[in-house]
């Protein structure tokens with residue numbers, strides 16, 4: 001059976017290596033930040049964004065308890081401001097859209113107005129052979145609309161510059177799915 005999380009990691013690992021720079025655009029409880037931090041190792045760099053202080057607290061705890069190298073910068077700001085903090089090219093960017101799991105605050109979710117400029121900024125920062133992965137949760141209205149907006153946008157990208165794909169379980173339409181954009 002397809003395991004979407006394993007599949008996401010395998011795509012990232014085809015591009016991201018020790019010493020690289022990566023960005024987690026939606027830190028949440030830090031699962032992806034930990035994965036990115038351990039993948040790039042002590043010579044690499046990870047920037048992680050969230051608009052909720054709780055996310056930084058739980059991510060810091062996770063990274064410390066699970067022995068991640070101290071190669072990360074946790075930033076409490078919206079991901080569409082990424083260029084204020086990151087100026088070097090990035091090899092991988094991950095978005096896991098939606099709300100903070102376990103917080104009960106489902107109203108604090110990623111929104112189209114900021115997701116779109118954040119994805120555009122991520123593509124600007126992406127280095128050659130880099131990958132952007134955007135996971136979408138279509139089970140709530142804003143998530144569904146974010147997914148449709150991104151499909152329209154990714155379809156316009158120049159095929160000579162990037163390859164944009166989508167991975168979706170067709171017989172489970174409300175399950176999460178994800179886009180990848182790979183730069184040549």
Ligand SMILES: C[S@@+](CC[C@H](N)C(=O)[O-])C[C@H]1O[C@@H](n2cnc3c(N)ncnc32)[C@H](O)[C@@H]1O
Nearest residue numbers: 026027028029030031032050078079096100110
């Ligand atoms: C589905 S969770 C991410 C899960 C996370 N990757 C993990 O491994 O636990 C989505 C997160 O995006 C955050 N978020 C919402 N709007 C944001 C924004 N404009 N900029 C950065 N993070 C945002 C939410 O606070 C929430 O923690």
